[in-house]
Amino acid sequence: MNFKASIQIMPLEALLDPQGKAVTGSMKNLGLSEISNVRIGKNIHLQVEAKDQKEAESKVESACKKLLCNEIMESYSFTVTPVA
Amino acid sequence: MNFKASIQIMPLEALLDPQGKAVTGSMKNLGLSEISNVRIGKNIHLQVEAKDQKEAESKVESACKKLLCNEIMESYSFTVTPVA
Numbered sequence: 001m002n003f004k005a006s007i008q009i010m011p012l013e014a015l016l017d018p019q020g021k022a023v024t025g026s027m028k029n030l031g032l033s034e035i036s037n038v039r040i041g042k043n044i045h046l047q048v049e050a051k052d053q054k055e056a057e058s059k060v061e062s063a064c065k066k067l068l069c070n071e072i073m074e075s076y077s078f079t080v081t082p083v084a
Numbered sequence: 085m086n087f088k089a090s091i092q093i094m095p096l097e098a099l100l101d102p103q104g105k106a107v108t109g110s111m112k113n114l115g116l117s118e119i120s121n122v123r124i125g126k127n128i129h130l131q132v133e134a135k136d137q138k139e140a141e142s143k144v145e146s147a148c149k150k151l152l153c154n155e156i157m158e159s160y161s162f163t164v165t166p167v168a
Binding site: 008009010020023024030032034035036037038039040041042044045046047048059060062063066067 | 110130134150
C-alpha cells in the first residue's frame with residue numbers, strides 16, 4: 001500500500017528564530033505592521049510504501065528522527081494518509 | 085482581536101525540487117528505501133492583529149503574495165484561527 005505523509009517541522013519555542021525575526025521586521029516595511037511573531041519551519045511531503053498505516057507511521061517517524069528533524073533545535077509532527 | 089495563521093508553502097508540482105531529491109537519495113542510504121517523492125517546502129506560523137477573521141485572512145494573503153511566497157515557483161495555502 002502507498003501512503004502520503006505530511007510533516008511539519010518547527011524551531012522549538014524556546015529558541016530564537018533569526019529567519020522569522022528578519023521576516024517580522026520586513027513586514028513593517030511592507031505596511032503589514034499588524035503581523036508579528038513570525039516563525040519559519042519546514043513542510044515536507046513524501047510517499048511511503050508499507051503494508052499498513054502503523055508501519056507507514058513508524059517509517060515516517062524513523063525518517064524524521066534520523067534525517068529530517070534536528071531534535072535539539074526543532075520539533076516535528078506528521079500525518080499519514082493512505083493513497084487510493 | 086488576535087489571530088494565529090499557519091501557512092504552508094510548497095514548490096509547484098511541475099517543478100523539480102532538488103533539495104527533496106537529495107533527501108530522497110539519502111533515505112536509501114538510511115535503509116528507508118520505501119520512502120520516495122520527498123518534496124520540501126516551508127511552514128510559517130505568525131500572529132496577526134485584525135478586527136475580524138476576514139481582515140486577518142486578507143492581511144495574511146497579502147503577506148504571502150508580497151513577501152513569503154514566490155508564486156512563480158511556489159504555491160501557498162493557509163489557515164487563520166482566532167486566539168482566545
